[in-house]
Amino acid sequence: MHLQPLADLVSICVQKGISDVILSPGSRCAPISLAFIRHPKIHARTISDERSAAFIALGMAQQQERPVVLVCTSGSAAYNYAPAVAEAFFQQIPLIIITADRPPEWIDQWDGQTIRQSQIYGKHVKASFDFPDDFNHKDKIWHSHRITNEAILLANQFPEGPVHINVPLREPFYPKEGEFYDFEKPVLEVGTVSAQTVLSEETKKKMQVRLANYKKILIVPGQQKPDIGLVKIINYLAENKKAVVVTDTISNLQSEYTINLHDHFIGFEQISDNLKPDLIISFGKSIISKALKLFLRKSKAPHWHIQPGGYFPDTYQHLSKAIHSQPEQFLNSVGEFMNSDPEFVEKWESTNTKVNAHLGPIISNAAY
Amino acid sequence: MHLQPLADLVSICVQKGISDVILSPGSRCAPISLAFIRHPKIHARTISDERSAAFIALGMAQQQERPVVLVCTSGSAAYNYAPAVAEAFFQQIPLIIITADRPPEWIDQWDGQTIRQSQIYGKHVKASFDFPDDFNHKDKIWHSHRITNEAILLANQFPEGPVHINVPLREPFYPKEGEFYDFEKPVLEVGTVSAQTVLSEETKKKMQVRLANYKKILIVPGQQKPDIGLVKIINYLAENKKAVVVTDTISNLQSEYTINLHDHFIGFEQISDNLKPDLIISFGKSIISKALKLFLRKSKAPHWHIQPGGYFPDTYQHLSKAIHSQPEQFLNSVGEFMNSDPEFVEKWESTNTKVNAHLGPIISNAAY
Structure with missing residues (x-):
């Protein structure tokens, strides 16, 4: 299954206590959306307008006191999240923003719906990650797990806030017939042991x-x-x-x-x-x-x-x-x-x- | 008149052939809006929603084949321009984006409507300028004229595109009684002499x-x-x-x-x-x-x-x-x-x- 690392991404989210995702559909982000929709422990909602989607996720994350995931497709879809991302940053509300992207070789070649998504939220996210653009080497799969773990840990760490994972994807975007996302595959989930900040006597x-x-x-x-x-x-x-x-x-x-x-x-x-x-x-x-x-x-x-x-x-x-x-x-x-x-x-x-x-x-x- | 450099900004825009501005009102941007509204050769329109304002400016600039000015207030107002700014960048359409901002000392002090506006459009503008935050030295006034000239020249230069001027402003935001914007004050406008790109015989x-x-x-x-x-x-x-x-x-x-x-x-x-x-x-x-x-x-x-x-x-x-x-x-x-x-x-x-x-x-x- 060529899209298995996307299933792993969802598995790690679930293992780290995330339950809600808001999807703004598109072609490029279809494999990510599918992975979230198919996981039995994820409640996925669809909101087409990315600006609204991001503000709704903001409110949900504030209420639930845990990160909510946003998924959008490539192009200015990602930029429509920006006002809510800035709000989340200064309000210290955790969001995991996943943007599908063209693979690096297609940036700046005038392909449709292609903008410069890497680091697009500038100084208004706690961190911005670029997912591997293929998974041909085992280290790339390890890297994709690292990014997911690190992003969620960071989003949850004081002061909480939004993190961005930009995911370049090449066609085909859909699993072949008979292929499926395997959510039982073991993935390295980094647990958290919290300490308190205590003043000495x-x-x-x-x-x-x-x-x-x-x-x-x-x-x-x-x-x-x-x-x-x-x-x-x-x-x-x-x-x-x-x-x-x-x-x-x-x-x-x-x-x-x-x-x-x-x-x-x-x-x-x-x-x-x-x-x-x-x-x-x-x-x-x-x-x-x-x-x-x-x-x-x-x-x-x-x-x-x-x-x-x-x-x-x-x-x-x-x-x-x-x-x-x-x-x-x-x-x-x-x-x-x-x-x-x-x-x-x-x-x-x-x-x-x-x-x-x-x-x-x-x-x-x-x-x- | 403590706001005279804003009048100069408008004077340079007019001298360089700009006639249209779209204002999204706010308190911090009031002195900039006023300067545009009061200039007899500027056609100012008000569109409150910044996302729509920017797309409308985009269409106008495409039609008129010259830059249209956008003015918004501080905070995520600026980020709502972003989807249209990216579109203008890849469509090569000239826009002059003027965002009012808190002065630098108030960034990151948790003051209301304060985000990190400097360079906010990242790689989706041709250039991003920070206007002086006061005009106490004559060189700062010269600098503000330089920025305005350079921004408009760049926006118009092949390939055309959006440029950003971030304008930090301290109170008072309004002219005192009897004070006025002087649009007749001489300002250094940098003219353009265009050359053609011609293949040799x-x-x-x-x-x-x-x-x-x-x-x-x-x-x-x-x-x-x-x-x-x-x-x-x-x-x-x-x-x-x-x-x-x-x-x-x-x-x-x-x-x-x-x-x-x-x-x-x-x-x-x-x-x-x-x-x-x-x-x-x-x-x-x-x-x-x-x-x-x-x-x-x-x-x-x-x-x-x-x-x-x-x-x-x-x-x-x-x-x-x-x-x-x-x-x-x-x-x-x-x-x-x-x-x-x-x-x-x-x-x-x-x-x-x-x-x-x-x-x-x-x-x-x-x-x-």
Whole structure:
């Protein structure tokens, strides 16, 4: 079976926990689509428009918290994925993008539906792989298994994101009569043993001492999925006035203890002067409120950002500490040592309450 | 006026003969859009969806035979242009793609609508420029003029194609009250003096001698715009049986003298054996007929391709001569020296006639 490495590709996907693929059909990608469709453990859906297909895969991967596979044919089909690929990259959502391609000798020979697909997503994928263009040598088959393993491992690794596998294919595109994709063939699947990022006792103590220096601590969670553990520690810190927690809608952490209406008052200078923090602690991705973002930038407070690894952005222009940790773990370890000035906490809470008193009647009477 | 270099950008576009721009509005690109809208000689249209905007610009540029400008805002807006940009690149259609961007210091800081726009179209533009991010030094203003000139010159140069100008912008995005874009300010516009690519008399003689060696000459024009001069020499050569001219629909060269129904018979082996050329002469871009493409590849005949310059593709896998010339000029110079075997010409013509006799009644009775 000349297309067996494509069956292996699907086998590895399944062994690594992938269950969903979105296909945008075409002639060149037919053998890849067939391999996915025929695997009994794959749920394949067909969406012809590649731009939509990629955004739907993005949402599914976000929801399922595991990679979703995209398969399209050669030519500008691949480029129609690009807006969603960039979104997945910055949203840190895992996607396995498989694009069928002409074999290398046909690139730039003016053959139909031939563009320059290698590395087509530039700086908006975690990695881009070129699948072997034939499987005549056993090392090429090993290489195709390597690429598939590496792509899925990378997509799943913090920070998660899209990876691209470009698959050059020569005719014939279909199995011959009597040939079949063998999904039972043993393939080398690289397993994962995960480790946690844990702060040492010594480091924890240091951080606890440092935190005692701050009296106006603002915790500003960014965009993230709902997380019960985080909700618990965040509410504990807010309820006990250890810190003020300002929660954007997309942080999925709002509660009765947190500041949720900041967007309605943080822009007014006479108010915000009293609300300035002397330490900002953030985690998750970016926030949506432009007013809050500008307020935090203007405060010039030192800023600690917590994430297990990867590139640390400086959204508020005063990043002073890149903390390699799980946010929940960090806050549980040091939260007890936060002690904000009660006056500072009170100012935030009373402002929020005042706005709520005004907004409440307006919202309940508004015609939607 | 802090945005004057954007007015200069528009002034240079107008001086270089550009009249049309398609705007996809956004906040970051507002000052660029305004500059185009306010210029009295620019016809600006607004199309919100960037993917559609780019394809519409593509069609307009193809029709007008001069560059059309695209303007979009920062973020994945730019990536939505990508499918049309790739199409423009391979179709050799000039586009000036202007993308507004965050200034460099805000890239990768998790600010909203910020992706990695520099070089975003990879290998599918002729060039990609980064506009200066401020104009505090006079050399930066000169640089912005250079970029605009160079981009338009490149887009117009054979083979024509898309160029990208990425424009980082800081707030404020709007002119202050009383400020205006000055389109009368002198800017350095680089003019163009075009030269023709002309074969020397000596070269022409050599080619004439060589052509006499071939008895089965097939002229296969590829995709191109309608061209009266080409129609004339092509019809002359076909009518006088100097060569067989096989015209795909997209060659825009069909006439009563040319072979137009090849797609209906060229795939049949018993027929095509008698039709094999001993020389293929092509010009224009690729052909659409897969059957003809395979027939030409299988013929293994030497293949001469004519174009003034640039990369020479080898669509039929037997490219033997890259002829730097205007096709019309070349055919007018050497066509008289083509002398195909009358039997060869007759076989093509009689097959075409036979197919026509069968197809005619079918087509006229078909229910559309």
